[in-house]
Amino acid sequence: MSIITVNNLTKTFKTLTAVDDISFSVNEGEVFGFLGPNGAGKTTTINILCTLLSSTAGAASIAGNDCAQNPDEVRTAIGIIFQDTTLDTGLTAYENLKFHAYLYNLDRALTERRIDEMLNVVELQSRKHDLIKNFSGGMKRRLEIARGLLHYPRVLFLDEPTIGLDPQTRNTIWDFINTLRKKEKITVFMTTHYMEEAENCDRIAIMDHGRIIAMDTPGRLKEMVHGDVITLVTSDNELARMELQKTFGVEARVENGALSLEAEKGDELIPRLIHGLSVTTLSVGLKKPTLNDVFLRLTGRTIRDEGPRDNKEVTREFVRSHRRAQR
Amino acid sequence: MIQWRPVYVICLREFKKFFREKSRLLGTLARPVLWLFVVGNGMNSLIRPQAGFSYLQFIFPGMIGMTILFSSIFSSISIVWDREFGFMKEMLVAPISRLSIVIGKALSGTLLSVAQAIIILVLTPFLGIHLTLMQFMEVTAVSILVSFCITSMGILIAARLTSFDGFNIIMNFLVMPMFFLSGAMYPVSSMPPALRHLTHINPLTYGIDAFKHMLLKNGTPPLGPEFPLAVDLLIVAAVSVVMLSLAALSFRRKD
Incomplete structure (x- = not known):
């Protein structure tokens, strides 16, 4: 049974078509991944599914609720971990989770029980009353996952869940997500541009320039090479x-x-x-063959070519444009 | 539709953060105390008491207005922070109405401003100003209305502001002029006509005038209230409603 259904979804920003007529569905309990370079339209699609953006054309629904028509039902059914941290660093772990529980209208007793449960799952129980500003990147990510699961969503969205984390932390996060899948009947929808990470998915949709250019299991995609x-x-x-x-x-x-x-x-x-x-x-x-070879075969480019720009590059570009302006 | 649990927890967060950042509390309290002590006392020796009020007493209603102005604007600017640091997304993807977020922010901003106005009132004996219990209650009641008005205005601005860069512009070209053109430091009627018109479109003018009704009871213009109390309250209330509605609308917009 499919829990996410997307039909002919299109999103244009002025002249840019970020998502170009895509259709797919995700089965309940599946780990479904969007793989593609930055700017391929992965985050835009997630934002539409999460009701943060409206679509230009087409429809998307989660757990039988249309994302545009019944946003509140959709919001209750999903948990989201965004690319950039959305924790309040001036609050403690407990306070961040409590805030979330109140937004999702969990009653007081349930709130306390779930907070302890989730903190145990992500092994942050001992840091319950510490301010987030003293947390490492990996700890913040884990807490965000705990928060995303606090209201027992049916679908968990992970937008580049391990971006900016070291390989060791990345593995820990994945071990954790895999354990979670075995325990709960939860559907995971994720985006990534890391090949190794995409290997964890049951099914992958490869995106490029707003279109889905291939969709299958990692094994069968690799058979294309x-x-x-x-x-x-x-x-x-x-x-x-x-x-x-x-x-x-x-x-x-x-x-x-x-x-x-x-x-x-x-x-x-x-x-x-x-x-x-x-x-x-x-x-x-x-x-x-790796998924990168699949992408290369399909597009003639590697995903890494358009990988995330690091800070150095951004700084360099800034300095360059600044110099130009001074001349 | 307003959901009250989210409103409550949004307020709770603002209060926790406010009392955790000691510098913010100190800043908002230091400003009016400095004005009263330094500017007020300095001018006090130059300006003769008129109609039974010293200059220090005359600017006191304005100081309460200033405390509310700055603290309300700072509270509502937290929306820009929330957006910049991503926390706003946590609220936007939750199953709550946009109105609940706006009301939560408006309520927390209002309560924090009123709390600070009350602290200023408590400090008055040290400045040689004596309030009756009745005056204290009246000023508190009007503070709620004025704080709500300015916070709503701040939220409307913050909803439209996309980055911190706009913040300095708002401070220099809106907040400071609003303070100086509010009748806080000098009577509205003594201003040149061009400035007087600006004063008339400033909602803070009417808020401060209402405080003058409470604190300069027997004062007559120019050193006293310059508009009828009913007009003051009505204008502040009307501006609040308009600002809050516009703020709620600009929150609902999604691309």
């Missing part, structure tokens, strides 16, 4: 690419100074390639 992925760096990549086409009949792509090609039995092809090419081979790599 035929066999293994070989990467080659040679003294003349362009020449090598043409030779590969002529001699071996394989299509290779040049990206980031390396050739990449797909082959059924990559380990057997490599020795033949090195012998057969007239140019010198500098390095060879062989790997099983």
Whole structure:
């Protein structure tokens, strides 16, 4: 039974079409992921589903309630963990959770019971009365998840749940989400641009430029890439690419100074390639296909190319534009 | 439709945060005390008492108005903070009406302003101003109305403000002029006509005039109330309703 249904959803901001006629449904109890580069329309879709944005066309419904017509019913049925923290850092963990419980109209006794229950789940019971400003990034995330679950939502939205967290904390959060799934019958809808994270999903929709370009299980998506992925760096990549086409009949792509090609039995092809090419081979790599290879195959780009801009980049850009202005 | 539990918890949060940030309480109390002690006393020796009131006594209603003005604006600006730091989203995705959020913010801002106005009243004996219990009660009642009015105005501004950058502009081009053009420091009738017109469209003028009715009971213009009390109260109440409705409307808008 599907708990989220989206039909021909479109959202335009002035001239930009952020979400372009997408349709999909999510089954109850499923972990469903939106994978795609920044600006692909993932957060916009989440914001429409969470009733924060209205759609330009099409419809979305959660647990049988239309997101535009019955926003309050939808809001009661969902819990959301946003990309940026939405905790009040001037309050304690307990106060943040209590605030949430009152907004969702849990009665007083239930509020206390749920707060203790959730703090235990995220292992923050000992920090119950500490101010959030003294929490680490991982602790804040865990508390936000606890808060998102406090009213027992049927669908939990996670918008880039582990962005900006170190790999260790990222794993802890995922262990926790997986345990939670086993215990409660909860549907998880998440967005991410981390490949490894998307592997945790039952089903993935790959988004690019506001459209869903593929939707399936991670395993079957990876089958779209035929066999293994070989990467080659040679003294003349362009020449090598043409030779590969002529001699071996394989299509290779040049990206980031390396050739990449797909082959059924990559380990057997490599020795033949090195012998057969007239140019010198500098390095060879062989790997099983990842979701990034799927994205590459579908769009000709890697997700990382358009990954999140770090602060340094933003700062650099700012300095640049500032200098320009001064001239 | 207003849901009262969310309204209650929004108020509770504002109160907790207010009393946790000691600097904010100190700031709002220091300002009127400084004006009264330093400016008031300085001017007091230059200006002869008129109609039985000293200059210090004359500006006292204005000081209550100023306390309310600053604390109400600061309270409502918390909406901009909430938006900037994401907490507003927590409220916006909850199954509560936008009106409940606006009422919660308006109520907490009002109560915090009234509390501060009362603290100023308690300090009056140290300034040589003596209030009867009746005056105390009357001023408190009018404080509620004036605080509500200014807080609603602040919420309307905050709902439209997209970043902190706008905050300084609001302080310099709205809040400070509102204070100086309110009859707090000098009678409205003694102002040049151009400024007097601005004073007439300032809701704080009528709030402070109402305080003058309470505190300068036998005063006559210029050193006393300049409008009928009923007019004062009616204008403040009407402005409150308009501001709050507009604020609630601008909250409902989603793109």
